[in-house]
Amino acid sequence: MYSKIFEDFLALVFPKTCCLCKRSLFDFEDQLCKICIAELPVTNYHLRPQNNELVTKIMGLTKPNLAMSFLRFSKKGGSQILLHQLKYKNKPEIGVELGRLYGNILYQNGFSNNWDQITPVPLHPIKQKIRGYNQSEQFAIGLSEALDVPVVLSLIRKQFTETQTKKSRLQRIENVAEVFDVDLMKDVNGKRLLLVDDVMTTGATLITCANVLLEKGCQLVDLAVIAAGKNQ
Numbered sequence: 001m002y003s004k005i006f007e008d009f010l011a012l013v014f015p016k017t018c019c020l021c022k023r024s025l026f027d028f029e030d031q032l033c034k035i036c037i038a039e040l041p042v043t044n045y046h047l048r049p050q051n052n053e054l055v056t057k058i059m060g061l062t063k064p065n066l067a068m069s070f071l072r073f074s075k076k077g078g079s080q081i082l083l084h085q086l087k088y089k090n091k092p093e094i095g096v097e098l099g100r101l102y103g104n105i106l107y108q109n110g111f112s113n114n115w116d117q118i119t120p121v122p123l124h125p126i127k128q129k130i131r132g133y134n135q136s137e138q139f140a141i142g143l144s145e146a147l148d149v150p151v152v153l154s155l156i157r158k159q160f161t162e163t164q165t166k167k168s169r170l171q172r173i174e175n176v177a178e179v180f181d182v183d184l185m186k187d188v189n190g191k192r193l194l195l196v197d198d199v200m201t202t203g204a205t206l207i208t209c210a211n212v213l214l215e216k217g218c219q220l221v222d223l224a225v226i227a228a229g230k231n232q
């Protein structure tokens with residue numbers, strides 16, 4: 001009761017605004033206004049999840065099943081602004097909201113019973129401590145709400161990755177190969193997993209994580225990211 005009054009008071013003094021256009025939000029809106037949601041650069045990868053540029057990217061490097069991205073990444077576009085706020089402006093709620101929006105799209109397109117677990121790519125514990133949260137896990141939480149599939153933190157990260165910028169694609173994959181492992185306390189054997197991350201650039205991290213999960217007996221691993229595109 002009191003918390004609701006306090007919440008209403010805060011909303012009066014500091015009205016919630018849209019993360020993109022800064023317009024005041026209605027009660028039924030969360031993070032983004034309806035107009036900005038309608039204008040998000042949504043991909044249609046979920047309509048051809050086995051035949052799109054993400055699948056082409058991972059082909060031959062991991063057993064490709066489905067690979068999808070909610071948004072198309074474009075410099076100075078809405079997706080870049082949202083990702084920047086999610087990662088660097090202490091706005092974990094944006095990740096949850098984007099997960100919810102994408103989860104609803106996936107649900108409406110028949111993906112209601114595809115997965116047993118949703119697993120985010122982990123951040124290094126030190127990095128997560130500094131940021132306060134893992135942005136990919138926030139995306140997973142939103143997807144979980146919309147799809148009614150539990151989030152299971154099955155992957156662990158063992159060490160810091162060296163800077164990747166001057167490495168070739170194969171070197172990058174080798175470089176991250178030793179970094180990820182499956183948490184021994186989690187049961188992934190025979191499970192159908194949706195592995196999620198914030199962005200797909202070279203795909204090295206997602207390929208490595210998918211391979212680690214498949215080696216430990218996952219039945220299948222599908223991939224979903226918030227944004228992907230050529231101009232990252």
Ligand SMILES: [Zn+2]
Pocket residue numbers: 018019020021022023032033034035036037
């Ligand atoms: Zn807006």
